[in-house]
Amino acid sequence: MTSTVLAPAQLIGAKADPMLKHRNIGIMAHIDAGKTTFTERVLFLSEKIHKTGEVHDGAATMDFLEEERKRGITIQSAATQVDWKTFTVNIIDTPGHVDFTAEVERSLRVLDGAIAVFDGVAGVEAQSETVWRQANKYKVPRLCFINKMDRVGANFEDAVQSIRDRLSARPAPIQIPIGAEAAFKGVIDVVRMKAIHFIDGAEDRKYDEFEIPAELLPMAQKARHDLCEIAAEFDDTLLDLFVEDGEITEELLKAALRKGTLAIGCTPVLCGSALKHKGVRFALDAVLDYLPSPLEMPPVEGDVPRTERRTARKPLDTEPVCLMAFKTIAESTGDLTFVRVYSGVLQKGAKLINPRTGKSERIGRLVRVHANKQEAIDEVRAGDIGACVGLKDTVTGDTLCDEDNPIALSKIVFPDAVISMSLEPKKSGDRDKLGEVIRKILREDPTFRAQT
Incomplete structure (x- = not known):
């Protein structure tokens, strides 16, 4: 059994064109699926921050508005940039509440890829469908991360099936969990056919990797067969090997899955628990492997x-x-x-x-x-x-x-507002202050309309 340690990003030098090693991604999900916690773990793993803040404590880095910290929700999209291995990744953390859907719309308009985070218990939820449609509208390639696999009632297969049924998507699990709920202790890397155990207290920086145990091998082999079947649609060489039961290498499988992801023909799926520091680093690796650089985007x-x-x-x-x-x-x-x-x-x-x-x-x-x-x-x-x-x-x-x-x-098209109200200052002397605040909101919020 080997123990693998995450190498600090600054120790690995970038040699290729910087834009080939560049990613622009968004994190999108239904309310409370764990987007901001996921982003917080990304910042920690990439050494952008050295101590994680929790959403429920009002201490998350990306939720910095007073109202966000008080309510424990994301209200506006927030941006950051991190280094991961030899790559640079721009990340926009978006809100999950439907009230702030314009923040998701304008973010997806300018991004090259996205990670859709799902609750491992609830699977696809109402706002998951909305943000997925928005990503379809702008033809944004994406990955799925099934979060909260340690919670009571978490079920990876049901969550993946809900992606098929409710989003009409083609999920391609590149990981399957080892255990669930309190027994969730690792994942099987279906591409590399290795078992990975998370180390408690290692905060995702270390993990144990070993050969897949005999009792899990049939499940892993079926998962790889299903994955290769999906990937075969995007590569003729892989298709020939699949039909002839030939050996399909890790490199060939990754390349075919990347083609399928960029063509929005399939969506790689990973799993973990962001709150417990489990599996987020592999989602970051998948961003580098499967999502496009700006140079791969059409003019x-x-x-x-x-x-x-x-x-x-x-x-x-x-x-x-x-x-x-x-x-x-x-x-x-x-x-x-x-x-x-x-x-x-x-x-x-x-x-x-x-x-x-x-x-x-x-x-x-x-x-x-x-x-x-x-x-x-x-x-x-x-x-x-x-x-x-x-x-x-x-x-x-x-x-x-x-x-x-x-x-x-082409301009960003936003949905029309559905709530209207009248405002008046308590004192006539406050009229100018109210007007100033309204003008500020008008500049910030493209869905806001005001008339006198």
């Missing part, structure tokens, strides 16, 4: 302003700069606008045009955001996500682009 298309022509931008630094603003946080020091750069290199001091308004915007400060903290940077490359401080006339869904090579990307 982004848009309209040439004031013409009927369409044009496209490849995700390359050499293309004219083109980006989309997908979230605004109104601040007294200048609005913080999150952007996804689709082509070119966004540099500090650049002058870009907004095709919607026809006005120019000067890029003053550029920052990298980690929850509620900011780090100043000089540029954001094609395929990356960053934030601009102090944009004047840019709102969520706007395109900013090179003045000599304009393009207007």
